[in-house]
Amino acid sequence: MESITDWISALANLAIAVAACFAAWQGVKGLSTWRYETVGRRRVELAEDTLAAFYEAVALIERSRDEIMWxxxxxxxxxxxxxxDEVKDRRDSYYVLHLATKDQREFFxxxxxxxxRVxxxxxxxxxxxxxxxxxxxxxxxRAVGGLHYWDPGTNLVPKDPQELEQLxxxxxxxxERPDPFGDELHAVEVDAEDYFGPELRLAAAPRM
Structure with missing residues (x-):
């Protein structure tokens, strides 16, 4: 017959095994939680950075669209x-726009x-x-480039006044006029807010 000592030893070994399994389960659970929280945090940071980039993109284009008198x-x-003189006056004003759009290239x-990545x-x-x-x-x-090189003596851009007006x-x-292009810009900004905003609000909400 097995002695009490054998039973105690067997129970001790079982307890050690159970404890080891529990510790391993806790480790896996902790790793999964850590990975979930890390991925979630990175996702929120990416959403915040991306929404800020959309704000900056719209602001850069809008700033360059402000009419410059001189x-x-x-x-x-x-x-x-x-x-x-005719070409000079037009191209002078377009030149400032042209420089502004060149400065935007690195950002875009x-x-x-x-x-x-997003x-x-x-x-x-x-x-x-x-x-x-x-x-x-x-x-x-394209509009700024076409206007910058505008010259009625060449075929670089349309000579039709209506097409020039569209540019x-x-x-x-x-x-003082309707601004359909500006409306499109702000529509993208609003849609970016609607898309990435819930992710940020969820992250900012207090946890129970």
Missing amino acids: SPLMMQRPGREQDT ARFQARRF VAAFDRDAGALFARMEDLHRRHQ EQIAWRRH
């Missing part, structure tokens, strides 16, 4: 002396570089927001 930079435009390169963390709807902003940025760049409506923000 700037000393106009006098530094290359080729200014060879232009006729970084902006689009984060696109796939899509991986969220979904393709987030990528669609980036695509809309990129489309608006390119349209603004100016994108390039400039005219406060």
Whole structure:
């Protein structure tokens, strides 16, 4: 027959085994919780950074669309002396816009570089927001570029006054007129708030 000592030893071994299993389960549970909290925290940080980037993108384009009556930079435009008075006046004002859009290129390169990381963390709807902003940025760049090189003596840009007006409506923000391009910009901003905002509000909500 087994002695009491054997039974005590067996129970002790069983207790050790149970304790080891419990400790392993606790470790796995703790690791899962840590991973969940870490991923959640990174997701919230990404949402916050991305929403801030959308705000900055809209602000940069809108700031460059403010109508400028005069700037000393106009006098530094290359080729200014060879232009006729008609071309000179127009291209001087467009030159300031042209410089502003050149300064934006580095920001928008970084902006689009984060696109796939955001899509991986969220979904393709987030990528669609980036695509809309990129489309608006390119349209603004094309409008400014077309106006900057405007010359009625060449075929670089349309000579039709209506087409030139359409380019100016994108390039400039005219406060006294309807601004459909500006409305599109702010619509993307609002949609970005609607998409990323709930993630931030959920993270900020007090935990029970």
